[in-house]
Amino acid sequence: MEKLIEFRRYPLDRILDKLLIDKTTSKRIIWATDGYSEYGENYCDRFEITPGALAGINPVLIQPRAFKALETQQQRTKSKAEVFTPSWIVNKMVNHLDEEWFGRSDVFNIEKDQTWETETEKIDFQGKKWKDYVDRSVLEITCGEAPFIVSRYNATTGEIIPIEERIGILDRKLRIVTENTGSEEDWVKWAKRAYESVVFVN
Structure with missing residues (x-):
């Protein structure tokens, strides 16, 4: 599959920080999953997503739900009531x-x-x-x-x-x-x- 999102390229490189803001709390959105915890403690469930995590020196490759393991999808459904609509x-x-x-x-x-x-x-x-x-x-x-x-x-x-x-x-x-x-x-x-x-x- 071709890359869906390139955080280092225009226009995302200009607005990434704003996109990561939760409009309700005015804080950054959180990972809401431990699926990226292999990158370190700051990539766990309740930690905020930073621009550096997505576009820094060693950026995290964000996966759409369709590419996550079925077990991961099911766990997200149980823990966060996350479902996807075909x-x-x-x-x-x-x-x-x-x-x-x-x-x-x-x-x-x-x-x-x-x-x-x-x-x-x-x-x-x-x-x-x-x-x-x-x-x-x-x-x-x-x-x-x-x-x-x-x-x-x-x-x-x-x-x-x-x-x-x-x-x-x-x-x-x-x-x-x-x-x-x-x-x-x-x-x-x-x-x-x-x-x-x-x-x-x-």
Whole structure:
């Protein structure tokens, strides 16, 4: 599998410290697992994750849940109530939200068993406004790796999902922005509004 996250490269190298802040406590997020304890005491369950641990001289290779041993996944489920939702179920649930908003099904893709086929034509809003879709507020309260927001990889297989086939709420909003803006300035403005409309709590 290709590397999902490169903490030492732009833009993550500029914002990593901010990304590691827990918005509730204003402290850094914790490891919440002993899966990285082989790196030392500061990599255990209740210790904070530091930028140096992820991008320093000897960075830790963070694994998505799909690549962790089944026993580790089961232990996390028992100790932290951590579960993951397969991408095809995420797609089905986000499709349901869109079906209610648009008043019709199969807007972004057509479900096929445990996968989907992306609709490649520009989204037709049929009397609704694309700006309203982008501005629509969404709260995700159990995000973990945030597959309902962004779907960079398939949580079941670990395979990268190509940008044009992604299924998260923010993925869809950004597609709409791309399809309906004509300048870089306009795209940045509406992409920012798309980000501002999505709130997640972990």
